[in-house]
Amino acid sequence: MSVDAKQAPRAAGRPPVVQMRGISMEFPGVKALQEVDFRLFPGEVHALMGENGAGKSTLIKVLTGVYTPTGGVTTLDGQEVSFSGPAAAQDSGISTVYQEVNLCPNLTVAENILLGREPRRFGAIDGRATRARAAELLADMGLDVDPGSVLAEHPIAVQQLVAIARAVAVDAKVLILDEPTSSLDQDEVAELFRIMRVLRDKGVAILFVSHFLEQVYEISDRMTVLRNGRLVGEHLTQDLSRINLLSLMIGRELGALEELERLADQAGEEASAAPVLRATGLGRKGSVAPFDLQINRGEVVGLAGLLGSGRTEIARLLFGADRADSGEVTVDGKVVQLRSPRAAIASGIAFCSEDRKGEGVVADLSIRDNLVLAMQAAAGWARPIPRKTKDQLVEKWIKALDIRPANPDALVGRLSGGNQQKVLLARWLVTEPKLLILDEPTRGIDIGAKTQIQKLVAELAQKGMAVLYISAELEEVVRLSHRTVVMKDRAKIAELDQHATVDDIMRLIAHVGERTEAVAG
Amino acid sequence: MTTSATPVKDNASPRALLGGRSIPGRVVPVIVTFVLFVLLFGVGAARYDGFTSGQVLANLFIDNAFLIVLAVGMTFVIVTGGIDLSVGAVVALSTMVAAAGLRAGLPLPLVVLLVLAMGSTLGLLMGLVIHHFEIQPFIVTLAGMFLARGLCFVVGVESISIKDDVFRSVATSPILLPGGVSITWSVLIALVIVAVAAWVLHRTRFGRTAYAIGGSEGSATLMGLPVARVKVGVYVISGLCSAIAGLLFGLYMLSGYGLHAVGMELDAIASVVIGGTLLSGGVGYVLGSLLGVLVLGVIQTLISFQGTLSSWWTKIAIGTLLLLFVVMQRAFMRRQP
Structure with missing residues (x-):
């Protein structure tokens, strides 16, 4: 590592291969980039950091010619360039691997x-x-x-x-890797890093984007931090501590984590024993073994387990996306037949799928339209909702979830992953469900948005909503949940109380000697 | 995953047939079509005297030469995930322009060039509209279909017979093959086009890009492939093939008429699909489309040999087959992750 780090200042002596000055990019209703400067030296791995919506993707798309910036200049090897598209950028030696x-x-x-x-x-x-x-x-x-x-x-x-x-x-001069590690396991990441180092030593300038802090610290020589479409700083990796990087990236929201702990504690005390949903012997052949589950008012129940352990399958059963072949479900004490998602929604169950692009939001509609769609569906088509009520509700949720930009007419497709997730969440929240099932709500989004969503979940529970929280990140599950259900090999193996730790869960899962790679993430 | 390597080696014959490193899974529909063709032919041979003669086989090609050319052009379009509904109307327009041109005393080579240029231009226009305005090919080529069909009647409302001597002699002079079998020049032209098309689609970067567009247009763009050129290009090829098919149809009918080839675009699409090309794009072979046409042809021949069945039974058989093949494709796609 120390050798790598020392190369960076040396690289600075050479002229940068890419230099971008005063780059601005505006979409209708969104200022994605404002006067951003960026430089990339040959023979360095340069990390582009920022939370979702900070403008990382947009900057990359400007560099590769997908977008034409509304302001600023880009030079490659000292020559001013303006690419007509990725093909032109590639011909000039800028290659991209996307997420x-x-x-x-x-x-x-x-x-x-x-x-x-x-x-x-x-x-x-x-x-x-x-x-x-x-x-x-x-x-x-x-x-x-x-x-x-x-x-x-x-x-x-x-x-x-x-x-x-x-x-x-x-033979690329510049290699852009946009979240290349998000679907790779440890060995594959190590392999990728080996290849990145080889290329870097050959003089290739590598632009690296990742949400994994440790990976960024392991591989990068220099980093540029963006926030809300603005440049907040360029630093050598060795000179910037993790905590300073975090505060650059998320700024004012550092206190949110502590607040979250407090809320979770409070909610814990108030969790009443009134079961919103009770499943008895619910199961489906080839999907998940029969299990019992109770979720009370104001309670967050976590579902922990490795990928493929049956977490998502439980959610799909409870939402009626798959039909159970045994057991029964009661909601508020009444037996319900969850034959379809429609039936589940009618019983007050909401499900935020992990595949937000495929099953969640409508990318071509505005934030307002997405929320109104959900409201209208809940109210029934025959009952028009007054315009004023709509606007108030939309505004309320944009504010409550801190959706950025806070413009109800912004197209959802233009928002960052984290903000799309918030819109999806808002879509369900306007229907005021009794039970909210969240499947990996924080996957692929940055720390800032993650904390906000966790905080929101704690707040919702405090207000009396029952929440089933599914996540591959055990820390997150443990921190948020009042009870944690541990899944393994498509069966429920344990139910832990509030005092459970990540170690407990890991021990339970590892118990029979299985790999715990999902835990590492 | 690793097992996929072994069957590749076992299946040397289809790979050689299809002129490239094809993947067995995707060749299956083509083989099924071939087997179906052989079976249908076998049924005919078993039931009717004289079915087994080489001439019956040759007639399949003679009677369907224009359809073969249309299906070849259609294959390019469908491989990119598009569709071209205008081809039947362009065939009619081509016969009309050729007949009217020859009647007006224009030299034959000029008429041929004129027809080919017209077909390509129509294809080019539709391709440009489809790509640059991002409109569904279905609608654009539907508009093209109405336009071409309408233009036929601008040229003339009546059927115009073709009296040009050279044209007539090309149409009627047979090419004798060993075994007393004869074919027409149309068949030769169609087969040359099949060969050239197979080469372009399977062996050139143009063809490779067409497959890439069918697989994922977004990815193809990001990979820096000439998406615009190829996407427009396939409609030019389809237009050109329609014009050639129009000339072959002219040779077959020896007339030009605005009501020629009504619904032939659907026969072409059916042949391509029966030949194993996925309507969603990305998978398909020129040879498959040729086999698709032959299957359609052999069904027609069977029904004509049978004698008592109305020719509408052809449509019923084709409809059933088409449905079967589309369901088979869906099952095949499901198997893929």
């Missing part, structure tokens, strides 16, 4: 790596040479993947590495 795998699932691994650059013979693509070249690149990366196999056959982690192989296949 979502942007490859073609219907083509083979080799085709994906070399698409657009295939070796040719007499004008035709030389299939054999393509595969050989791809195999060579994969071997360089130490990846054991059959280049002739179809991409869709591989897990996301492998697809991600293939995307990186593709980026490496061009």
